Structures are given as structure tokens and as C-alpha cells.
Amino acid sequence: MLLLYSTLQIFKKGKWALYLLPVLWLYLASCSKPPIRHFIQRAIPEDSHIISHNPGKRGGILIQSEAGELATLNPLVASDASSSSAIGLLLSSLTSYDWVKSEVIPGLAKSWDVSEDQKTFTFHLRKGVFWSDGEPFSADDIIFSYQCYYDDRFPNRTKFFLTIDGKPCKIKKIDDYTVNIISPEVYAPFLSFVAGISILPKHKLKNAYKEGTLLKEWSISTAKNNPEKIVSLGPFVLHSYRPGERIVYARNPNYYAIDRGGTRLPYIDYIIDKMVSDMNAMTVVFAQGQTDTETIRPGDVAWVKRSAQTHDFKIIDRGPSSSRTFIWFNMNPGNNSDGKPYVDPHKSKWFNNKTFRQAISHGINRKGIVEGVLFGRGVPQHSSVSVANKKWHNPNVKRYDFNTKKARDLLIGAGFYYNDRNELFDSDNNRISFKLQTNKENDTRTEMATIFKENMHMLGIEVILQFIDFNTLVVKISDTFDYDASLLGLTSGTGEPASGMDVYSSGGRMHMWYPQQKTPATNWEARIDELMQLQLTTLDIEQRREYYFEVQEIMAEQQPFIHLVTPNLYSGIKNKWQNVNAPSLGGLIWNIDEIWSLKK
């Protein structure tokens, strides 16, 4: 009653108009319809990609969530995971990658030949393939795309993959459906790198290329206002995009793959990618049955599983993941611009001491980390290549089990000594104490760091923890080098050794303990450089494995990276989805065009 009266009072005074305004807004906001897109559907290509799985049924919407914001749909600009995965749905490449068999499979090229000197690759393109807007696809698109990536006006990261030993590849059009690419050197990962190079539509982008405005094309502004301008060759087209809210993809009616029954792929009508703030929120919406698939972190598996019955999903245990977490010491002997050494000389002496690093490694309770932080869902890591990477993982490297006594013996053997309060000193009477930094955004890492600190306490070593912003951390490890030790992680994509070049070779930017060396500082680093170069220029898989195994052995012996643990990988997916074929590496749904739904 009172409430009514006071509301009436306000209305009587004519101020109700103020109240109506947001309601009006709300209404207007809810009126913005997704634009309707018209397509010219073309016939199934004569060279269509025939998928061998069991045929499914058309229909269904796949709903996912994502924590990162889409930055662009332009492959020349994309540098983040969200954008790259979006582009992966829209565009195709000459070759593709089978994550289960971990091998390169045909994409836009139905087959290819390799010349005898193993430098010239001849790609035979599929005939009768059309872009989503009905325009034909031909060798001109390939030539145009490579032109764009090589153009100095458009700096992009793809060029890096296409530059071998500092030299570009040569590309030649033989006829409308045949292309030659000549690599300057024998290059083992050539075909898998080609799988990552998105082909651009010449008919849409040639003007922007001429005018030099290519980098401004296909921005999220285009995606938002004119999604029809972004044409596809991949399984999906962009339907609509609302920044901070969601991306909707629709089936590409002109996709080039069919199943055995002759149905054009993909089966799914729409994919909805909902943007949420973080991993937490992503897990929640999945557990509530709102999304269809999600990666579940080890600590969350227990509670997410509870609603598996209610929302009809399952959680697939995919074993160890490809991500690895490690600690390293700053072994950089250089000086900063003021002429001061980056690291205190007495500390640098410990960090550059192999026995010291080995002792630290023995002092880490990796099993405890697995139990405490990962809820028992993970494994200690010893090799620099994750167990998940079955093709390249060396199981026989040196192991450092949790053994405080052994660690102390090693330290004493190396000239360190303990005082009566169990504190460790070096032979010059310096107390062993260092700072360990990690980025504060990642709570698994901060938890591991606190455990490390306690473990080191048992060795009489004082660790001072520094949890800092990721940006600050990157500046420290790549620019100013003013830190003692760091804890970070890396995830490897396909596990291809060549993608580790920047980490292992002493000149690499990601050679974190002492990056961008002019000449290798130690003999073992020189040997790693040599091995990495050898594996790159050998096409024989067995030979490459042998080289890469030796790299892992040296890494384990020297411990420049002190690896901690590998968490297991869990993926949740609703039971209605068929043809889900979980690989041991990478995303669960890598074969999006083959997935189909039992229910509508």
C-alpha cells in the first residue's frame, strides 16, 4: 500500500517519464536482430573431402564458452588463442592436422608430391570448391594469400613460419588447381606448418591489399557490423558477433567435405561462443548444463561430475596434458645499461652450478604438489617434453625424486655448508636465499610457488616469493633480466619439436635461463643447438626422435628448467554429441565438421 502510494506520488508529479527511459532502452536493445544472411548454395565439389566416419544427422547447436575476447578475424593480425580458434572455424589451409593420429592430412589440397631433393612441394587443389559467398576457389587464392603474408607492408606472425633459415619460400602457380611451393632448405615440419596458414579470399581482399589497408580488414568492427563481409572456406561462417557477449557461427553451405552418405558437412547448424570472465565462470556454465563442452581443471572435476546425470554429460579423462610448469634460475651473466650485473655475482655462481640445480630438483615434493594442488589428478614431470606427447616424449631421462637427504648431500658435496640453525651457506659464507617470481593471475602457479618455498625451507634455503602482474614478469624475463628465479608454464600445441626451437636453441628468445646468446655459453647448450638444427633438416622420423631424445636427456641432466608437474586433462561433453574422438593433445573437438547431435 505504502509502496504503491509513493510510486503514485512520483507518477503524479510527471517524473514517470524518467522511469520510462531505461525501459525504452531495454526494449530497443532487445530489438537488435541478428542480420539474416543469404547464401548462394553451390553444388558439392567434384573433389570433395570424403570423411570416413559413420554418417550422422544434420542439425543441432553447439554451445561453448570462452574466457578471452575475440581480438580480430584477420589472420594477419591474430596473435591470441581466441582469435586463432575463431579463424580456424572460418578459414581453411592447404593441409590439415589429424590430432588423433598426429599426422598431416589433406585440406584444400587433396594431395601433394614432394620432389627428390625434398624441397619442392606440389599441391593438387580440390576442384569445384566455392567460398561461402558462392565465388569459386582456385590457385589464385593461394598465391594471393602467400603474397599477403610475405608483404613487408603487413607485419604478421605467419611470415615467421614461412621463413626458413632467414629465407622465404618460393611459390608458383602451375595451373588453376596446382601450386608449387619451394622451400629454401630441407625443412622437416614444412607440411604441418602449412596446415596453420589460412588461405585468404582474393576476390574480397585484393583491393585492401593494393591500398595497403589489409590489416584493417576483418576487424571485430567488421564482424559486428558486417559479418557478411567475412567469407569462409572452412566449415562455418560468421553469423553475428556482439563484443563481450557472444559470437555465433552458422553452417557454411558451401563447405568442401561430405560424409560417406553424401551429406554435406558440417552437421551442426550453429555454434555459439559465449564470452565469460574467466575459467571459473566457464566451468560453472558447463556444470549447469548451459554449454555443451568444456575443459575441466583437475580441481574442479569432483564437483562438476556431480551434475553429470542431471545434465547428461560425461567427463573424459584424457591423461596427462601437454602443459608443463617449471622453475628456472636466471643464468644470464650480462650487465645492464648501468654496467651492473643482472644477477648478484655470488648468486649467479650458484645458479650456474649444475649440482646446485640438481639438488634443488631433488628437494621438490612433486607428488605433494600433485596431491595438494591438483587433487591427485596429475603426474610429476621429469622430461622437458610432456608424457602426453607420446610421439616425442623420452621416458628414460634422469629423474629427480623427492629426497631431502640426497639434496643436502649434493649441496654439501658442492662446497655448501649448514650452520647450527640449519641454514645453508656457500663457501664464501653467503646465505643461500633467492627470490622466486611468478604471475599472480594463475592460482595454481602461486600455490606451487608456496609449496616450493616450504620445500626449500627444508634444505635450509630461503625463498622470497614475488607474485607480480604478467606484464611486469615478461618485462623482467625478456628485457631487464633483474630477477633470480621464475616459475612459469608452457603449453605445446602439436608437440612438433620444431616449435621448441625458440626454447631450446641458445639464440632463442624463449631460452629463458639465458636468452638470445650470441654463441652458446656452455658445451651442453652448444650440443642442444646442434641437435635441434639436425632434427629440423631430417625428414626421417626415427632419426629426428633420436636427436630430440638426446636434447631431453641433456635438459634433464643439466636442469636449466626444473620441471614440476603435468596436470591431467579433463574434458566434459554432453552425451548427445557423436563422433567425438578425443586426442591426447589439443582440444577435444578438433573435428568440428564431423560432430553431430543425437537430439535436436
Added chain:
Amino acid sequence: MHGLIHESGLSEILKMKQNILKQLLNRPLGFTCIIILAIFYLCAIFAPFIAPYTTSEQNLKKSYHPPTGIIWKEGRLHVKIYKNIDPTAAKYEYSFGNSVPIHFFAKGYPYKFLGLIPSDRHLFQVDRDNKIYLLGSDSTGRDTFSRLVYGSRISLSIGLIAISITMIMGFIVGGLSGYYGGKLDFFTMRIVEFLMAIPGLYLLLALRSALAPYFDSAQMFFLIVIILASIGWAGTARIIRGMSLSIRSRQFVLAAESMGQSSIIILFKHILPNLTSYLLVAATLSIPGYILGEAALSFLGLGIQEPSASWGLMLSQAQNMKVFMLNFWWLLTPGLAIFITVIAFNVLGDILRDIIDPKMKA
């Protein structure tokens, strides 16, 4: 406002203070608040004695352990022993009949009593192989109760330190500009207005991201105090300026001036005593703002850093969904602690205002 300005000397002020305390204790609500705050601050001061464990002592086999039950057995208090029946879900079960006695004033980790006297006695302990978790444990098996007690040192002191700085700054800036007037007044007031016009939290964030790299994480405490104080002084300065402007024209000030006393002396000797009661009320009412400011910063991960503990930082752990879903409710207790402290200060401030000046309103 003018009711609290007395033309009085120092002794009268002291008498008034005693009076205030007496009146405060006479009111049941005021008494309760004082007791609550006293307990909290005593806990903070004697943290090492009260906390059974250090903030960083971990037990990786007992992560997310629920609060341990306490039972009466064999003529003394015992703590129940739990078994981890499902490590993947951090599920613990009381293994029936299994318990260990609690030892009071027993030996534990060494510390310095009041920062001076070495000691290793603690209020309560259990034997080394078991743990007593009054408020459960966190992700690495650290005792939430101990962290809460140690965390109170930061959360409770940050308010006091920051408020002292802002009050001093506010008094000097506001007092001087009110006293001198003119150009000084004009410029300081423009700065004050400017600072007050910026949304506080944004300024907090911008300042923190700018200053953080120049501080060690161990010095984060001081950084936060500096940031909070540098934003907070403006409001105080503005009000004090107004008050000193009005006191300035009072006869006793004019008299002192004509006697040739320097302005600084006048400021501290004549104006300050007249503002003490106001400052007391204002300080009590603003402390919660600083406590919440620290909590918010630490909550966002921009404040106090692990492994030290502050209530806001502890609460940021509770943001994790598994805390809710697996019902680790004890990790929300820091929120409760913040809430109780803030409400106690708010009530206390209101009562103080009531006592000092019944006519004064928010």
C-alpha cells in the same frame, strides 16, 4: 557542527575524553563494539601466541580440510581425527573414536613474543603428527584460523596507519589553507576537489598499477597505505579547512595572533584542540573505508601477496567455484571478519558522534 567547538584548554579536552569513554562504556552497544574490537586487536597483537601454526605451514595431504570437531574425552578436550576418503574431491570423514588431546600452553613453532622475547609456547597445540584446524584448511593445507589471526595484523593495522596519515595530512593542508586563505587556499582546494571528483576505486587501481613495480611484494603493505592515504586526505582536508576557517575568526585565535604567536603554533595549540572530537569521530567512521580498500585491492590480487595473509587476499581464494560447490564454507570466514570489524567501527563511530554532538548528522 559548532556544538563541538569549545573555547577550552588542554585539560578540559582531556576531561572530555574521559567523559566520552565513560559514556561509551555505559551504552550496551558501544560496550559490545569496544569489546569486539579489543578482542580483534588483541588477537592481532598476540597473533603468534594464539595461532597454532604459521601462515605458511602446509600439509599437502590435508588440503581443504574441514574444521576439526572438538570433543570432551578422558577428562580433557580432544580434537577429532579425520581421514581423507576421497582425495580427488577433498572429502574427509571422522574416523570414529580417533582423537588426540589438545595441549594448552604447549610448545610449538618458535617466535618472538611481542617481537622481543623468544618463546615457543602457544595457546593450544596438538601433537606433531596431527593438526587442529579450528576453521579448516585451504588449498595447500594451511590453517585458516592461523591465517585469519595473522591476517588481522594487516587488515586491522592498515586502517589505523592510513587514517593517522590522512588525518595528519588533512589537518595540515586543511588547517593551513583555512588559516591563511588566499591563493594557497584556492590552489589546495582545487586539488582537493579534483581528487574528490575522480572515482576512488579507479584512482586506486591506476596508482597501484603505476607504483607496484617500484615496490617489493614485501613492501606491498606500505604501498597500499600510501595509496589509500594519498586518496583519502582530500575529504578530511576539505572539512578541516571549513572548520579552521570558522575558528580562525574566534576571539581566542585573534588574541593569540595579536600576541605575536606564529601561525604554526596557533594551528597546533589553539585550532587542533578544538578539532580533536571531530577528528575522533571522523577517524572512527573512515577506518572501515580503508579496511575495505585494502580488502578490495587484495581481493583483486593487487594488494598483499601470498604467502602473507590478509583478509581480502584470503577471500580471493574463495572466489574459486570449487569452494562453493564442494562447500568449503570456512574459506568465507575472512569476509565475515571484515564484516564484523566494519560494522563495529561504524556503530562505534555513530555512538561517538551521538555522544560528542547529538545534533551532528551524517
Added chain:
Amino acid sequence: MIPFIFRRLFTLVPLLFGITLLVFFLMSLAPGDFLTPIKQQRDISEEYIIELEKQFGLDKPLYQQYFLWLKSVLTLDFGYSWTYKVPVTELLGNRILATFLLSFTSITFAWVIAIPMGVLAAIYQNSIFDRLSASLAYAALSIPEFFLAIVAIYVAAQTGWFPIGGFTSIDYEFMSKSSRLIDIVSHLILPTIVIGIGSIASIMRIMRANFIDAIRAEFVITARAKGVQEGIIMFKHVLRNAINPLISSFGFALSALLSGSLLVEIVMNYPGLGQLIYQSLLREDQFVVLAAIMMSCTLLVIGNLIADIILAWSDPRIRFERDT
């Protein structure tokens, strides 16, 4: 009135200038820039990074960067978001709408609850209801918003009655118009309550005090002497007079909420202005931060302005000041 509004808006100019200068300076003190995370990716060449630096003007000295930005702002171009790759104005539009909507609903919510409660507390002064509502008000004022937001998410997660975070549902685009409206409303409920609760307490306390003052006013005594019904006195005379000062607080509340909802927006994943500022600040997306902070300061000033205008409108005794 018009010159008054202009004068008030004019004070914005030095304010915005000062704030942007301050923020620009503070952001430059933080290490690295928005390109720093990119540097960490192993396949991006150094030449590319240098190119990008040139492209975004990061290689120029600081003051030049600022004045370049200022120049473009004067032509109403607020620059380009580095992370989102769109003009800043485009980015801000939706966010302002969302934040404004949330502020509006929470003020309305607070008023609808607080005014009757304040009136009741005043009428039944010192009753159990009065004491209970006073203690509730204390509690509401003292509970940290982010804590409340966590609790709200917990409730949503446990009961499933409310969506957890966001502005619309996932299948929003496939809904009919009416269910879209319902969808937005259901997403607004929890953040509205979380943000509204703090203001309920303060509005209630002001309302109670005003009402008590008004009850004691002379016109009430006169009306009673005339034998007017008690209910009519309360509603027609007292409430009207008591509510006037509150109307002015509407604008203040608006401006306070616009800046105060930051933490709630972050915890509850509400895509508003606050969340944008926070994320952009962390990513060092300079132009977005500058524009968004300018926006929220402007809204703050406008909120206060609206408060003054409403006050003058509702109370004929108040006139716009002529000077200063």
C-alpha cells in the same frame, strides 16, 4: 537554469584534462605496454613488434603521445582499442548502456524498498521494527559489496534460480522478443540486489530522519488541529515533504553507483563500464582506459547536475544560484 547547466558542464573541462593527464602519466609508469604479452609468444619476430610499436605510436615520447591523443579527442575521435581493435567509442556504447541499466534498476530497487521501510520506521519510532531495520541497515552498510557478490553467485550456483553472471543468456539471439526481455531482467536481478542493498540502508536512514522531522513540523500540528485524518496527514503532507530532499540524492546515488559497481561487475561478470576499465587497465589498453574514465567522470558530474535540477524542480523554494 540554462546558464547554470552550462557553467556546471564547463567545470568538466579542467577536470577531464587533469584526470586524463594523471591517468596517462600513471599508466606510463607501469612497466611494459599492451605489446608485452605478445613479446612472450615464441613465433613473433622482433621486427614485427617494432612495426607494431610504430603503428600504435608507442615509439614516440610520452608528451607527444598525450597531445596526439588530445588532438584526436577534440575531433571526437577517442582512439582505437589495442586489444579489441575497434574504435573506443564503439566499445563504450554497449558498456555504458549495461552499466546505466544496472545503476538504474538498483536505484529503483533501493527506493522501492527503502522508502516504505524508512516511513514505517519513522511512524513506529523505537518499535521493534524500527530497531530491527536500523540494525539491518547497519549490516547492509557494512557488508563489503564484493563479498555480497560472491555470496550471490554461490546462491545462484546452488539453487539454479538465477543465471550466473553476464548480461544475456547464451541462446539470446534465438529468443522471441518477450523472452529476450525476460532474459535481460533475470540477469539483472542478482547484481541489482547486490548493488542496491548498500543504498537501501542509507536511503532508509535519511528517509526515517526526514520523516521524523516532517512529523514535528508546524503544518502537521495545524492539520491535526483541523482534524484531518491521520493517514491523510502522513501521506499527503508528511511524505511529500520528507521525500523532497531524497529526490536530490537520486542523482548522487546514480553517480556513486556508476563508479561503485566496479567490483560487483568484476565478480559477477557483468559487462559494464567498470569491468571494461579494470580489464583495460590490466592490459594497458590506454585509450580505452582514458575514454572510459572520462566517461564515468562525465556521468558523475551529470548525475550531480541532474540531482540539482530535480531538486530545484521539485522544490520551488530552491533557486539556481546566480554566481559561482
